[in-house]
Amino acid sequence: MRGFVREPAMLERLVYRSRSTHKLGSLHLFNLLVQCREKNRRLDITGHLLYTEEVFVQCIEGPPEGIESLWQSLQRDERHHQIELLSRGPVKERRFPEWSMAFSSYSHFNKYKMPGFFPVDHAGMNLAVERCAEV
């Protein structure tokens, strides 16, 4: 959970899709989320990560300088490749204000019962994924 935080003067949202370099298991995903959430709290970033069929779709939102810094790190990360920017621009409000990084995937990936995990249905969808995909 993120708790109440005063919003920065400017907010930016960036959405990208990538492919994981290796098949990931519950422990890898759990560790990735712990790492993400720690740094996102520091950068005041919130968002949502979807992982299905070795494809990631991530929405990150926060102050523009934090988004730029994270985007640079993401592009250097060898855990994923074929990174494709889907959208980036200023926004008035966050879509995921309550999560430093919500995570959606198949329920069998939630072996470690992480908070902020949202199981997807057989089509790889849920409400959080729909919220992430809104234009």
Ligand SMILES: Cc1cc2nc3c(=O)[nH]c(=O)nc-3n(C[C@H](O)[C@H](O)[C@H](O)COP(=O)(O)O)c2cc1C
């Ligand atoms: C699919 C994916 C999503 C990630 N999401 C985040 C994130 O939301 N926040 C974050 O701090 N790191 C995230 N990371 C990890 C970053 O790529 C990077 O390893 C981390 O920010 C540390 O970067 P640094 O060594 O440049 O500080 C993600 C990595 C992958 C593969």
